[in-house]
Structure formats: structure tokens, C-alpha cells
Amino acid sequence: MSTVKSLRTRLGRADRAGWRGAAGFTLIELLIVVVIIGILAAIAIPQFASTKEKAFDASAKSDLRNLMTAEESYFYDYSSYSAGSQSGAGAPIVDANGDILVRASSGINGGVSTQGNGYVATAGHDVSSSWWCVNTDNGAGHIVQTSPGSGC
Secondary structure, X not given: OHHXXXXXXXXXXXXXXXXXXXXXXXXXXXXXXXXXXXXXXXXXXXXXXXXXXXXXXXXXXXXXXXXXXXXXXXXHHHOOOOXXXXXXXXOOEEOOOOOEEEOOOOOEEEEEEEEOOEEEEEEEEOOOOOEEEEEOOOOOOOEEEEOOOOOO
């Protein structure tokens, strides 16, 4: 009986020694890696969110520039500016005759109205809190940031 017990003890020690010498990671090492990945994610996610917001704003400003070009082309053809409306986000902006002035990018809301000797055009993305407008009546014609519903 003592030989069996002695054999079991030796085998048990050999097994445990084999576990210690095996290639692998300890629980502490894995937890440290998870914590480091969590810290990096906490730093990167807010940066990604602001980059996304900037991309939405760039898309709205690009559509506004396209609308300005369309308005100038319309003025060249008809000697007046067009008032355009949009039926929903991403829908084309059409004039009173139903002709498409410009096709809006996905998620972009906007419109154009005549004012004095020029026009006022606005554009913004559904997700972004920023809106952009241009007013050519005052002669400037520069794209400026505004809030929804406010004047340009």
C-alpha cells in the first residue's frame, strides 16, 4: 500500500510540476491585458465620436456647396433664384417646377429660399447637432454655422 501511495504522490508532483512549466498565461496576466485594452478603448471611443461628428458636418457643408452651385446655374438660366424644398432626409432638393436642384447625401436635411436679391440655403445632418447656412442676399455667400430654426 505504501508503494501505491508513494507512486501517486510522485505522479501528482510530476503533474503539478508539468502545469507550472507549461506554456500559457496566468489569470493575472490576462486581467492586465484586459485592463489595458479597456483603457485604450476608453481613450479611443470619444475620439472616434468627434471624428464621426466632423464627417457629418463635412457632408452637410459639401451638400450646401453643391446647392450653391445649383442655385447659381439656375440663376444663369432663369435670371432668378429658386426656392427649393426637400421631402425628407437624403431626398433631393427640388424647385417649384419639380426639377431637382441637387441630390442630398444620406441623412442630410436642407432647403433653400429666396431672400431679397439672393437666397438662403441651410443643411444639416440628422445625427449632428450642427447646422450650416449660406446667405447671398447680404453679399457674403460664406458658409457659416447656425442652429436649426434660427436665421442665417
